[in-house]
Amino acid sequence: xxxxxxxxxxxxxxxxxxxxxxxxxxxxxxxxxxxxxxxxxxxxxxxxxxxxxxxxxxxxxxxxxxxxxxxxxxxxxxxxxxxxxxxxxxxxxxxxxxxxxxxxxxxxxxxxxxxxxxxxxxxxxxxxxxxxxxxxxxxxxxxxxxxxxxxxxxxxxxxxxxxxxxxxxxxxxxxxxxxxxxxxxxxxxxxxxxxxxxxxxxxxxxxxxxxxxxxxxxxxxxxxxxxxxxxxxxxxxxxxxxxxxxxxxxxxxxxxxxxxxxxxxxxxxxxxxxxxxxxxxxxxxxxxxxxxxxxxxxxxxxxxxxxxxxxxxxxxxxxxxxxxxxxxxxxxxxxxxxxxxxxxxxxxxxxxxxxxxxxxxxxxxxxxxxxxxxxxxxxxxxxxxxxxxxxxxxxxxxxxxxxxxxxxxx
Amino acid sequence: xxxxxxxxxxxxxxxxxxxxxxxxxxxxxxxxxxxxxxxxxxxxxxxxxxxxxxxxxxxxxxxxxxxxxxxxxxxxxxxxxxxxxxxxxxxxxxxxxxxxxxxxxxxxxxxxxxxxxxxxxxxxxxxxxxxxxxxxxxxxxxxxxxxxxxxxxxxxxxxxxxxxxxxxxxxxxxxxxxxxxxxxxxxxxxxxxxxxxxxxxxxxxxxxxxxxxxxxxxxxxxxxxxxxxxxxxxxxxxxxxxxxxxxx
Ligand SMILES: Nc1ncnc2c1ncn2[C@@H]1O[C@H](COP(=O)(O)OP(=O)(O)OP(=O)(O)O)[C@@H](O)[C@H]1O
Ligand SMILES: [Mg+2]
Numbered sequence: 001x002x003x004x005x006x007x008x009x010x011x012x013x014x015x016x017x018x019x020x021x022x023x024x025x026x027x028x029x030x031x032x033x034x035x036x037x038x039x040x041x042x043x044x045x046x047x048x049x050x051x052x053x054x055x056x057x058x059x060x061x062x063x064x065x066x067x068x069x070x071x072x073x074x075x076x077x078x079x080x081x082x083x084x085x086x087x088x089x090x091x092x093x094x095x096x097x098x099x100x101x102x103x104x105x106x107x108x109x110x111x112x113x114x115x116x117x118x119x120x121x122x123x124x125x126x127x128x129x130x131x132x133x134x135x136x137x138x139x140x141x142x143x144x145x146x147x148x149x150x151x152x153x154x155x156x157x158x159x160x161x162x163x164x165x166x167x168x169x170x171x172x173x174x175x176x177x178x179x180x181x182x183x184x185x186x187x188x189x190x191x192x193x194x195x196x197x198x199x200x201x202x203x204x205x206x207x208x209x210x211x212x213x214x215x216x217x218x219x220x221x222x223x224x225x226x227x228x229x230x231x232x233x234x235x236x237x238x239x240x241x242x243x244x245x246x247x248x249x250x251x252x253x254x255x256x257x258x259x260x261x262x263x264x265x266x267x268x269x270x271x272x273x274x275x276x277x278x279x280x281x282x283x284x285x286x287x288x289x290x291x292x293x294x295x296x297x298x299x300x301x302x303x304x305x306x307x308x309x310x311x312x313x314x315x316x317x318x319x320x321x322x323x324x325x326x327x328x329x330x331x332x333x334x335x336x337x338x339x340x341x342x343x344x345x346x347x348x349x350x351x352x353x354x355x356x357x358x359x360x361x362x363x364x365x366x367x368x369x370x371x372x373x374x375x376x377x378x379x380x381x382x383x384x385x386x387x388x389x390x391x392x393x394x395x396x397x398x399x400x401x402x403x404x405x406x407x408x409x410x
Numbered sequence: 411x412x413x414x415x416x417x418x419x420x421x422x423x424x425x426x427x428x429x430x431x432x433x434x435x436x437x438x439x440x441x442x443x444x445x446x447x448x449x450x451x452x453x454x455x456x457x458x459x460x461x462x463x464x465x466x467x468x469x470x471x472x473x474x475x476x477x478x479x480x481x482x483x484x485x486x487x488x489x490x491x492x493x494x495x496x497x498x499x500x501x502x503x504x505x506x507x508x509x510x511x512x513x514x515x516x517x518x519x520x521x522x523x524x525x526x527x528x529x530x531x532x533x534x535x536x537x538x539x540x541x542x543x544x545x546x547x548x549x550x551x552x553x554x555x556x557x558x559x560x561x562x563x564x565x566x567x568x569x570x571x572x573x574x575x576x577x578x579x580x581x582x583x584x585x586x587x588x589x590x591x592x593x594x595x596x597x598x599x600x601x602x603x604x605x606x607x608x609x610x611x612x613x614x615x616x617x618x619x620x621x622x623x624x625x626x627x628x629x630x631x632x633x634x635x636x637x638x639x640x641x642x643x644x645x646x647x648x649x650x651x652x653x654x655x656x657x658x
Contacts, residue, residue: 252491
């Protein structure tokens with residue numbers, strides 16, 4: 001049944017195509033970087049590989065946010081925190097891999113600890129010399145934080161703006177904490193100067209390509225998991241909680257648990273995105289907890305189209321490509337452009353790029369069907385009449401009698 | 411008063427909002443299998459009474475018992491719903507971005523935890539039950555349509571269908587015929603009488619024609635307590651009731 005839906009038409013087909021593109025990119029981009037000579041027109045330079053790899057991590061973060069915002073109406077302004085925590089867990093592993101190659105040559109303590117006169121490794125750094133342990137922490141730390149946070153917030157029925165504010169407060173509190181030198185996470189310098197990941201040099205082209213491929217494959221997996229979740233009965237419930245929370249309660253559902261599950265899954269996905277991001281950018285510092293980072297994620301999702309799976313990915317890719325261009329050409333204007341973009345999208349594209357595309361496609365299809373029907377002189381056998389069919393209706397009263405709101409195309 | 415053989419038992423219930431007594435020493439008893447109509451002017455406390463029974467509002471004082479022994483003041487909305495109390499809101503509330511069928515699916519009696527929902531596959535029995543309910547609420551030909559596209563009256567019916575899917579023992583139905591045509595109102599009366607054959611039902615309604623159609627015992631609420639109780643003829647002849655309705 002799942003595979004049947006997977007190849008079905010419409011939104012599901014779009015998701016299948018996205019997954020295929022991502023998987024293809026995971027193979028083709030590394031090939032064009034590693035196996036093609038730099039002189040060739042098809043060569044993809046290493047910095048582009050690293051840059052797009054980073055964008056894919058952002059896209060995964062936007063997708064994670066959309067699971068709770070688009071599908072459950074929880075506007076989290078703190079998803080950057082989960083991303084950063086996943087990043088720190090990976091960063092700690094990468095720090096431990098440096099070994100005695102640091103500036104101070106201490107085999108046990110990372111440079112910043114030597115510098116700050118640490119005598120021994122803090123207990124919470126234990127285990128991070130193993131990749132498997134770090135990988136578990138990448139999932140567990142954001143997941144646990146989201147679970148505890150959500151447990152209290154959703155149980156006390158904090159919703160709407162108040163919830164958004166406390167998520168923002170959460171990431172701000174973490175920002176302040178991670179800035180402190182005595183926290184043991186490198187203070188405001190964060191963790192950097194990484195050498196190896198799983199024994200491979202993080203700077204090497206092959207490693208960068210592999211990280212790109214890992215990001216693309218993980219994003220594809222994220223798309224599949226999100227799609228499976230929102231298509232299940234639980235997913236319907238998630239949207240039901242978004243649209244009429246009290247109705248679900250009086251039907252016997254525990255709305256707080258419905259939200260808690262999505263919030264925790266979403267935080268784990270965000271953590272994975274952060275973990276993939278850190279080795280590609282080579283640094284993680286408290287700036288990742290900056291409240292404005294979390295707000296930017298919301299803008300990505302809104303631009304692409306919240307409540308869709310492909311939308312946030314497109315939004316993250318486009319906005320970040322724009323950001324890269326802007327910060328090169330007109331750095332001081334980027335924040336204004338971002339703010340303006342958000343206002344423009346909210347006003348003119350409430351459903352984002354995907355929503356606009358769909359209604360454009362819906363109109364085009366209806367127009368084609370209407371003109372076909374005119375030729376054949378029969379009623380078109382097309383799904384719900386969007387606006388154009390209305391104006392094309394020749395018999396007045398036809399549509400006024402059965403005139404519900406025009407439906408979205410999918 | 412004995413609680414045995416009652417499905418709903420309220421005694422001396424009061425609740426205030428910021429000092430305003432919305433429910434004032436209210437006592438109301440519903441026998442098992444009974445259908446009761448509740449009338450009363452705007453602001454009489456009818457909806458608040460349902461809020462108290464379904465766990466949305468905690469009473470400041472008084473007893474609220476379900477099925478003779480369950481103290482409803484100790485439970486929350488979801489628990490009370492699972493015990494078998496279904497509720498239709500005054501403003502019809504359905505899941506507008508889901509189809510009619512999906513609305514019923516989410517209401518259908520069954521486990522209410524996350525993981526079964528995540529891996530749920532519709533069984534043949536469930537499909538049959540949904541077909542049955544679609545037949546009862548006459549929305550069979552619209553099963554695949556979004557609930558948001560239904561007319562006001564159809565939403566009321568869908569919500570009643572969702573209550574049926576829940577399979578409760580007691581149904582609380584708040585203003586079911588608001589926004590319906592006369593024909594639809596009559597249909598709804600027939601539907602509720604049908605449901606009342608094997609359920610206990612409380613119906614709140616302003617439409618006296620509809621209440622007469624139901625032909626059941628009537629309770630008139632005013633300022634949070636019972637003003638009069640009896641047959642519709644008795645209640646509407648009661649001077650205090652006349653005064654309350656005309657004196658507005
Ligand atoms: N949560 C609340 N906070 C404050 N006041 C409330 C609350 N709920 C109800 N009230 C007040 O309690 C009174 C009773 O309201 P209720 O909705 O129960 O009346 P009703 O009998 O259902 O009226 P209607 O026929 O208009 O639906 C009203 O004056 C209302 O304003
Ligand atoms: Mg009311």
